[in-house]
Amino acid sequence: MKYDVIVIGGGHAGIEASLVSARMGHKTLLITILAEQIGAASCNPAIGGLAKGHLVKEIDALGGQMALATDATGIQFRTLNISKGPAVRGSRAQIDMDRYRIYMRNLVLNTDNLSVAQEIVEEIVTQEGKITGVITQLKNHYHAQKVIVTTGTFLKGLIHIGEYKQEAGRVGEFPSVHLSASLKSMGLRMGRLKTGTCARIDAKSIDFSKMELQPGDENPLPFSFRTPRESFSPHQLPCYIAYTNQNTHTIIESNFHRAPLFTGQIEGIGPRYCPSIEDKINRFRDKERHHLFIEPQTREATEYYINGFSTSLPPDTQLSMIHSVEGMENAKIVRYGYAIEYDYVDPTELRHTLETKKISGLYCAGQINGTTGYEEAGAQGLMAGINASLALRDEEPLILRRDEAYIGVLIDDLVTKGTKEPYRMFTSRAEYRLLLREDNADLRLTPYGYKIGLIDEKTHDRVVKKQRELCEGLEYLENTFLTPSHENNAFLESIGEEKITDKVSLQKIVARADFTTQKLEKLAPLIGSFKEDSKEQILVEAKYKNYIEKQKNQIDYMKEMMNIKIPPLMDFSSISGLSNEVVEKLQRFNPPTLFAASEISGITPAALDILHIYIKIFNKK
Ligand SMILES: Cc1cc2nc3c(=O)[nH]c(=O)nc-3n(C[C@H](O)[C@H](O)[C@H](O)COP(=O)(O)OP(=O)(O)OC[C@H]3O[C@@H](n4cnc5c(N)ncnc54)[C@H](O)[C@@H]3O)c2cc1C
Numbered sequence: 001m002k003y004d005v006i007v008i009g010g011g012h013a014g015i016e017a018s019l020v021s022a023r024m025g026h027k028t029l030l031i032t033i034l035a036e037q038i039g040a041a042s043c044n045p046a047i048g049g050l051a052k053g054h055l056v057k058e059i060d061a062l063g064g065q066m067a068l069a070t071d072a073t074g075i076q077f078r079t080l081n082i083s084k085g086p087a088v089r090g091s092r093a094q095i096d097m098d099r100y101r102i103y104m105r106n107l108v109l110n111t112d113n114l115s116v117a118q119e120i121v122e123e124i125v126t127q128e129g130k131i132t133g134v135i136t137q138l139k140n141h142y143h144a145q146k147v148i149v150t151t152g153t154f155l156k157g158l159i160h161i162g163e164y165k166q167e168a169g170r171v172g173e174f175p176s177v178h179l180s181a182s183l184k185s186m187g188l189r190m191g192r193l194k195t196g197t198c199a200r201i202d203a204k205s206i207d208f209s210k211m212e213l214q215p216g217d218e219n220p221l222p223f224s225f226r227t228p229r230e231s232f233s234p235h236q237l238p239c240y241i242a243y244t245n246q247n248t249h250t251i252i253e254s255n256f257h258r259a260p261l262f263t264g265q266i267e268g269i270g271p272r273y274c275p276s277i278e279d280k281i282n283r284f285r286d287k288e289r290h291h292l293f294i295e296p297q298t299r300e301a302t303e304y305y306i307n308g309f310s311t312s313l314p315p316d317t318q319l320s321m322i323h324s325v326e327g328m329e330n331a332k333i334v335r336y337g338y339a340i341e342y343d344y345v346d347p348t349e350l351r352h353t354l355e356t357k358k359i360s361g362l363y364c365a366g367q368i369n370g371t372t373g374y375e376e377a378g379a380q381g382l383m384a385g386i387n388a389s390l391a392l393r394d395e396e397p398l399i400l401r402r403d404e405a406y407i408g409v410l411i412d413d414l415v416t417k418g419t420k421e422p423y424r425m426f427t428s429r430a431e432y433r434l435l436l437r438e439d440n441a442d443l444r445l446t447p448y449g450y451k452i453g454l455i456d457e458k459t460h461d462r463v464v465k466k467q468r469e470l471c472e473g474l475e476y477l478e479n480t481f482l483t484p485s486h487e488n489n490a491f492l493e494s495i496g497e498e499k500i501t502d503k504v505s506l507q508k509i510v511a512r513a514d515f516t517t518q519k520l521e522k523l524a525p526l527i528g529s530f531k532e533d534s535k536e537q538i539l540v541e542a543k544y545k546n547y548i549e550k551q552k553n554q555i556d557y558m559k560e561m562m563n564i565k566i567p568p569l570m571d572f573s574s575i576s577g578l579s580n581e582v583v584e585k586l587q588r589f590n591p592p593t594l595f596a597a598s599e600i601s602g603i604t605p606a607a608l609d610i611l612h613i614y615i616k617i618f619n620k621k
Helices: 012-023 052-062 066-073 097-110 178-185 246-253 277-283 315-323 374-392 406-417 441-451 457-479 486-494 506-510 517-523 532-543 545-562 580-589 594-598 605-620
Strands: 002-008 028-032 046-048 074-080 090-095 114-118 121-127 130-136 141-149 158-161 164-167 190-197 200-202 212-214 239-243 291-296 303-307 333-335 338-345 362-364
Touching: 002 012, 002 130, 002 374, 012 028, 012 097, 012 114, 012 141, 012 374, 028 141, 046 052, 046 066, 046 374, 052 066, 052 090, 052 374, 052 406, 052 441, 066 074, 066 090, 066 097, 066 374, 090 097, 097 114, 121 141, 121 178, 141 374, 178 190, 246 277, 246 315, 315 333, 362 374, 374 406, 441 457, 457 506, 457 532, 506 517, 506 532, 517 532, 532 545, 545 594, 580 594, 594 605
Parallel strands: 002 028, 002 141, 028 114, 141 362
Antiparallel strands: 046 090, 074 090, 121 130, 130 141, 158 164, 158 338, 190 338, 200 303, 200 333, 212 239, 239 291, 291 303
C-alpha cells in the first residue's frame, strides 16, 4: 500500500495537513484512531479568539478549511476587542461541535486523492535516516515518502479525575502508546505536558434566568474571506455569564489534598494562561470571584460547557463546586471534567518547514509540538502539509516570516525557542502586529495560496482587486487636499467632523479618532464605490499610516541586518551580554550570517542585536 503522504491523526492539524496534501495532487492517506472523531473538538466548542482568530484567518487566506467549517457550523459569532485598535481585534465563534465534526469528516472522506484508515499507527519506519512508511496495530505496513504526525494529546495519554486514572488519548478513546516509543527510539527529544477540560452540564438543569445573557454580534461577520458577507446570517444562540463565589473557592480549597495537580499525581506541565480552576484559586487567592462562560455545545443546546471551570478534582467536588454557582444550584453533570497528560516532541527538533531535523520526510504538527488549541494545531497542520507537498514537487519550501504572519511567529517561536509548557498564541508574541491584522490576512497570504494551487482564480482575483482598491484609495487620500473654505467646513460639519483651519490632506482627516467608513464614503466618493472590505482596509491603513510605516522600516532594517556576515574569526566568548548557552551554540554551529544565527534554537532577538553591534565593532578594527 503506497502513498505519497501519510498523515497520522484526524484532529485539527491532521485535517488541514491531509486536505492540503490531497489538494496539491498527492496520493494521501489519513490514519486515525476513530474515523467518527475526525474534527472532534476535544475541549471548548469554539474557534478563534484573541490572536487565535488571526491564525484562523491566515489558515483561510492560504486555502485551509477551518474558517469555512466554522462559518458552516457556527452558532454564535463575535468580534472581541471591538473598542480597541484593529491589530488586537479577534474573531470568535461558538461552533456546533457535532456538526463541525460531521462537516470535517464528510469533507475528508469526499476529497479526491485522500483515503482514510481507522487504525492506530505503532511504528514509524525509516531507512538510512529517511522516512519510508508506518506500521499499524493491525500490522498493516503503509509506505510513503512523507509522514506527518499530528497525534494531539494521544501519545501515552493519561487521564486524571481525582484519584481515578485511565490511559486514554481523550476521554473514552484509546491512547497512542507504541508510537511514542517509536518516535523516542529515533532520537527525538520528548517531554510531558498536561491540559484539562471542564464538566458539561445538562441544559435542563441550569437556571439561565440567574445568569447574564451574552448574545452574538448583531451583524455577525463570517470567518472566511470566501464566505460572502452579504448573505451571511447564521441563526445565533446566546451564551451566559456566571461567577464563582467565596463558597465555591472554599469548596475547591478544602479539596486541594485530593487534586491530582497538587498531590504529585500529575507530572506534566499545564498551560499557564489557561489554568484549571484549582490552579486559579491557588494562585489568585485574593480574587473574590472568577468569570464563567456558559456555552452551548450544539445547536440543540442540550449540554453546556463551563468555560473557565476546567478541573481534575474528584467527581463529588466537581458537583459541589458547580452547585455553589448561582444558576447551577441543581445542575446535573453529563460528563465530568478531567486533566490529561501526554508526551510531546521538543519542537526544536524541527526545521521551519516542520520537518524533523533527524529524519528526512518526517514532519510533526499540532499539539504534539507542545502547542495548545485548535487554531495553533490547524495552522501547523496546514504548513506541514504544504511543505511536505512542495518537497515532493521539488519546489522551495513555504516559510512564512515573523513580519508576514502569526503562523510565521508561531512556527519560528517553536522551532527556535522550544517550549516547556503548552504554547498558545497571543497578539503580544508578534513584533509587527500592526501589520499582521485579521482584516489583511488575505492580502498578506492569499498570493502564496494561489501560487501553490490551494486558492482558486476567482478568490485570487478578488484579493488582487482589494489590493488595487487599497492602493488607489490611499493614494487618493494622501494626494487630495481640503482648504479651510466655507463650503469645505460646512461639509465637514455635516458629516459630524470638526472644521479645519489649515489646508490638510484627506488622509489626515480620515486619521481622526472616530472617523468611520460611512464618513469615508462621503468624503471620498471614489472610495464609496469600492467593496466594503476595501473601504475598511483603507480606513485602517489611513488611520495608522505613521505606525505602519514605522513597522515597515523596522522590517527593512531587520532584513538588511539578517544578511550581515559574521566574521569567521569572531570570538563569541569575548562578547559581554551573551549567555553561556548562546555562546556555546554560536561556537558549535558557527553561523555564516545573522540570519543563520537566528535559525539556531535559543538565539533570541536580543542576542542577535548584541551580535550585530559587535560585528560592527569587529569590522572597524
Ligand atoms: C482534555 C483536553 C483539554 C483541552 N483543553 C484545551 C484548552 O483549554 N484550550 C485549548 O486551546 N486547547 C485545549 N485542548 C487542546 C485541543 O484539543 C488541542 O490543542 C487540539 O485538538 C490539537 O489538535 P491536534 O490536531 O494537534 O490533535 P487532536 O485534536 O488531539 O487530534 C489527534 C488525532 O490523532 C489521532 N491519533 C493519535 N495517535 C494516533 C495513532 N497512533 N494512530 C492514528 N491516529 C492517532 C487521534 O485519533 C486524533 O484524531 C484540550 C484537549 C484535551 C484533550
